[in-house]
Amino acid sequence: MELTDFFTDYTLRTITLGTAVLGAICGMLGSFAVLRKQSLLGDAISHAALPGIALAFLFTGLKDSNVLLLGALISGFIGTVWIRGIVTKTHLKTDTALGLILSLFFGFGELVLSYLKKQPDANQAGLDKYLFGQAATLVESDVILMVIVTGISLAVMLLFWKEFKLLLFDKDYAMTLGFNTRFIDGLISFFIVLAIVIGLQTVGVVLMSAMLLAPAAAARQWTNSLGTMVILAAIFGAFSGVFGTAISASYNNLSTGPVIVLVAAVFVGVSFIFSPGRGILFKQIRLIRNRRDLELKKTLYFMYGIVEKHEDISRPHSIRILNGFQGYTRGTLSALADKHWITIQGQDWSLTEEGFETAQNLYNTNIPES
């Protein structure tokens, strides 16, 4: 497997392009799903799409992916509407509604699929690929369809950008401004369903939700701006697609869908740990730094307590008298000296003018820190 194969091998180029576009659109629309706290809606919808695929084949007998995806779109949408119906009209909670629709629709889809399998004449062998996805079956027309859908959703997103943004962060305000929130809400949901359906062939019903979530969750860690997050998520998604395809093409027996999901999971892991603002690593570093600073100031205040009793601030005191105080070390002393709060001469220390003032104002919250 050479790197140049990606540009010369027709099949591989198609697949790579397809997964890259898919990753981009999923990341883009997934950002909205994550921010709307509807992360698992994608999981429910993708499972709910299965009976649509099976029934579309049962009624039309066609294995054309456009027909099947239309079926998936319809049943995915029915699932979404039913989830909303359960949540708004009964006391069942969102999680129950999602789990219900997910499993019941999927079970029904399995029933129809197994029924199709037993039919003697039907040529249904390819339907199983919608369970785990088979990127290898992507052909040029599929990729073109993906590009068209991505283009349309990008255009709609740019057109309704401020409405989407407003709805995401302050629905009530959007309502009072007179926006038709129901329409915008429906529009976002529709495009999320669309992205899921488009991805079914490649990643499959079961793992589709991760495609939607992971790039967005990773992008969320690096920025607080919606625009940046959407772009970042699209980039992460596209790279997961490309890397995933490359890895699965380099080894035998590795299905593309799970590999893409794992690559996306690595993106998430790295973002969780290394993002500068929210990452676990830097948070921990900040925590330790703050703790050290606190120790330092405690030492300084203890010194202040000693010095206070004398008229001359800069009178030297022996280091030994600090022994009773926990938290002072040779390190903290020299750190204090580095800050010019104290001066050390031999075995003695003395508070500087600056150190005295700092200590004096340490617990005085009225004076803003400068």
Add this chain to the structure above:
Amino acid sequence: MNSELAIILIACLTSVACAIPGVFLVLRKMALISDAISHSILPGIVIGFFITEDLASPWLILLAAFSGLITVVLVEAIQKTGLVKEDTAIGLVFPALFSIGVLLISIYASDIHLDADAVLVGRLEYAPFDKLMIDHVSYGPKSMWTISITLLITLVLLFAFYKELKLSTFDIGLSSALGFSPVFMHYGLMSIASVTTVVSFDAVGAILVVALMIAPAAAAYLITTHLKKMILLSVLFGIMSAIGGYYFAVWLDASISGSITTVLGLIFLLVYLFAPSNGLIAVLFRQKRQRIEVSLLTFLLHLNNHDSVEERRVGHLQEHINWGKVRSKTVLELAQKNNMITLQDQVVSLTAKGLDFTERALDYIITNKDEKIEDMKNDFFLFRG
């Protein structure tokens, strides 16, 4: 034992074993944890299968259940960092673990008698033929043994910890104040859910386990809010769907587990539509009646405010309160039927009863004191709260 009876029995036992933890998962708003567990036990099962080479081995069950627990812990750890919301944490963890499982299966496909398809839907059809053999004597299907033991453990724990479970489900503050550790209850329930999922996995697969856990409990929750009744009802729904699903599958010559889920779906749909007080039809009916009653009240208050004859003309009312013809007609008729108003030459006037009613309603609105409307509650939904 013939295989038909064996399949039905296994299906019934599985559905009961799933329904019991399912009730608590639904009540604790953790229904989706079962989805996460059912997916992420896959790597545990695959690795366990490498070690034991037997899908019904107790070590494999423990190992897989352990990987289910790891999922729960991992989800909670990610939540605790505050980097993403709870549902995102679930959505990130289980696809990753499931992917690892699927890849393990596909890499070692030649060494392992598991295929990814069976992982999702199970192989209930073949369950009776995998018999427990000790010294060449058959003791019935293996999965029947595993599921019976799991069910027994679940039942013993349910009876032993019923009140603790109930308390920690509905009032976690009180239960920890009384000294029952909510953490213990939480992980206990999660362990039971994990073990049950693993054991049922072989028979019904990863996703249908979720259906067996959530759907009976959700349907039962729509009918009753009494915990004991809810458990009994969901067990009943589980058994009904297992038996109905089997015969439906035989008739259609299709997957048994798919058909059990479909029957469950139908049961839930029926309950969702027709449940006596929480079903869709009952809710819509109640909302419609409340809407009309609000209209009636608005109308009567309007009459009370305006005494002059021209303000009380029917035509004027339509204009003033901005109602359509049909709506005003419904409200007028309802008011007349209740002797609240009289109509003369298209002029509406309040009767003594109507006046009294309006005054009291007004009193209630102003003071917001319940005792003013005690006797009105019998006639009106609106005041029943």
